[in-house]
Amino acid sequence: MNFAVRKRRAPLIIIVSLVDILIILLIFFVVSTTFKKDQPEVQINLPESKTAQKKPSELEHAIVSIDQDDQIKLDGRAVGVGELEGAVRDLPDARKSTLALQADKKA
Numbered sequence: 001m002n003f004a005v006r007k008r009r010a011p012l013i014i015i016v017s018l019v020d021i022l023i024i025l026l027i028f029f030v031v032s033t034t035f036k037k038d039q040p041e042v043q044i045n046l047p048e049s050k051t052a053q054k055k056p057s058e059l060e061h062a063i064v065s066i067d068q069d070d071q072i073k074l075d076g077r078a079v080g081v082g083e084l085e086g087a088v089r090d091l092p093d094a095r096k097s098t099l100a101l102q103a104d105k106k107a
Helices: 016-034 081-089
Strands: 061-066 072-074 077-079 098-103
Parallel strands (some): 061 098
16 A cells, blocks of 8 residues: 655744733733832831740850950850850850850951
8 A cells, every 4th residue: 555645744833922922921020010119117116025034945045256356255245265165164054055156257
């Protein structure tokens, strides 16, 4: 049997409508981003509670800070280099396990 071989035409993709859709999307995103305006902030000083206790997550670690003048502070109070080890040993056991180190860029 001798079958006739037909050549198939390559499918045509009409991109004119795709370009229209992309242009409409581009216009939508440009216009929608220009409508976004910064919300004015209201400065509020919230009252602090005198009876509430700190959360355990706030008490878990001590903070060792070194400023640009090479002053060392443990939880905000100044300590010397020689006193730092003793000051850390005097901390409660829960706070000794992790220390957070905050150092100035120029220190």
